[in-house]
Amino acid sequence: MTAARIALAVGRGTGPELAPVFERVLDRIVRLHGRRVELVRSPRLYHSYVSLRAEAAGTAEVAALTEQDAAHYEAFCREQAAAGVRAVFRTAINAQSLYLVRQRLAAVKVEPLTADGARLLLVRDQAQGFYTGENAHTPGRVVRTLEFDRATTGRVVRYAVERARARWPEGPARVLMAYKHHLLDGALDDWAAELSAELGLDIGLFQPDTVNRNLLAHGVADRTLLIAGNEWADIMHVVLLDRYGSERQENRCTENVHLHPDAAGLTEYQTVHGSADDLAGLDLVNPVATIRAAARIAERHVDCPGAEAAVERALAAAQARGTRTPDLGGSTGTTETADAVLARLGSPGRVPTPVPVPADGTGARAAAR
Known part of the structure; x- marks a missing residue:
């Protein structure tokens, strides 16, 4: 054996x-x-x-x-x-x-959650953004350089959709992206529109505070795929676990996939x-x-x-x-x-x-x- x-x-x-x-x-x-x-x-x-x-x-x-x-x-x-x-x-x-x-x-973190019977798949983009930057030090100053990349964004979104379709044979009912996209001069908006057309899905790109407001007001629709930048997802992970996972952070394990x-x-x-x-x-x-x-x-x-x-x-x-x-x-x-x-x-x-x-x-x- x-x-x-x-x-x-x-x-x-x-x-x-x-x-x-x-x-x-x-x-x-x-x-x-x-x-x-x-x-x-x-x-x-x-x-x-x-x-x-x-x-x-x-x-x-x-x-x-x-x-x-x-x-x-x-x-x-x-x-x-x-x-x-x-x-x-x-x-x-x-x-x-x-x-x-x-x-x-090019890593992503995958976390399935359940909210009052509604299924949520959270895919955290760990491959780009503030968390992945590099530092340069001068006296009294730290300059952190980071980037967002069209190819990386595409790789993350395609993988997230693939995982959602594997989990739900009927596919995701709703696809959301939670990124601080207003700071990127419209580039992420264009990439999300291209991916929507390529994948045949209506991908909604939202500011993180808008996602928070909608979660509080309306909860989670069944079969929601939430693709999130780490700037939001890392902070919100414990909140999502508490609200939708019914579990303590200390007891959870999770998976990261390298793309x-x-x-x-x-x-x-x-x-x-x-x-x-x-x-x-x-x-x-x-x-x-x-x-x-x-x-x-x-x-x-x-x-x-x-x-x-x-x-x-x-x-x-x-x-x-x-x-x-x-x-x-x-x-x-x-x-x-x-x-x-x-x-x-x-x-x-x-x-x-x-x-x-x-x-x-x-x-x-x-x-x-």
């Missing part, structure tokens, strides 16, 4: 505590399904923002370390995609490094919460999002049908017995929470030991057999 290859990238903060949770849960699920998984772990421990500020002497060193992390992670993703890896789990890393990679690999041809087909899974450096080493970080990410990867990429449903039942059973981390009002630690969920999944198996591999593609890989 061929082992499915899954990549793992770990950042500082609570990343070193969450990575073993991911490994244990993934290993247990694939063993219960009679599958095998090969874990490929990046050899670099990527910075969080807090670790950067603590380690670097000034902005120039922060920028240099940021670029080193970005270049390494980009190379790692390209290498894994070229090797046929289709999924990577990444713990939180410094946002500037991450968004440099997302710009270079660049060199990384096409590689999906990155992450927790929605950040690096939580203040909890590092305390065994208190909430592992629910990491557990869910392991289940999602197992079901989608390791041929483990029903894995997500089984994990949801195990999570519900553990929480019913009072297993909750402090952020959810409980007193259970990270390890104990993971143990409680694993105990409800089935008998334990051997934990795989990922072997760090260089970003140039050389090195050994470890397989759970």
Whole structure:
């Protein structure tokens, strides 16, 4: 039986505590399904923002370390995609490094939500705009250079429509784009009109505050595809989760898809919460999002049908017995929470030991057999 290859990238903060949770849960699920998984772990421990500020002497060193992390992670993703890896789990890393990679690999974040029975698919454009800019420093001034690009916009919108049509065979009933397009001299208006004609869809381009007002006034129409610039979507994500997802940010995992041809087909899974450096080493970080990410990867990429449903039942059973981390009002630690969920999944198996591999593609890989 061929082992499915899954990549793992770990950042500082609570990343070193969450990575073993991911490994244990993934290993247990694939063993219960009679599958095998090969874990490929990046050899670099990527910075969080807090670790950067603590380690670097000034902005120039922060920028240099940021670029080193970005270049390494980009190379790692390209290498894994070229090797046929289709999924990577990444713990939180410094946002500037991450968004440099997302710009270079043309990434989008995909989040399905439900609002009072109405279905919403949120596709976040992570490939362009303010979040993906680069900084130039002079004394007392930071100049951030960013761009919006017709080709990138087209790639994002076409992918979003493709995902909506895959999710809803009848296609999206409404397609909205939430961008601060008034600042772009009408360029985004023209691109949206071109895409509407190309795709045979009425794509509505709106200012973010207009989208907010309409959501408050009218809610979400069923089968709404919402394509959003990160300037709005990142801020509104927690609000949308609370209003339409019935879920806490700390418990959610999400997927990022790279659209660049060199990384096409590689999906990155992450927790929605950040690096939580203040909890590092305390065994208190909430592992629910990491557990869910392991289940999602197992079901989608390791041929483990029903894995997500089984994990949801195990999570519900553990929480019913009072297993909750402090952020959810409980007193259970990270390890104990993971143990409680694993105990409800089935008998334990051997934990795989990922072997760090260089970003140039050389090195050994470890397989759970």
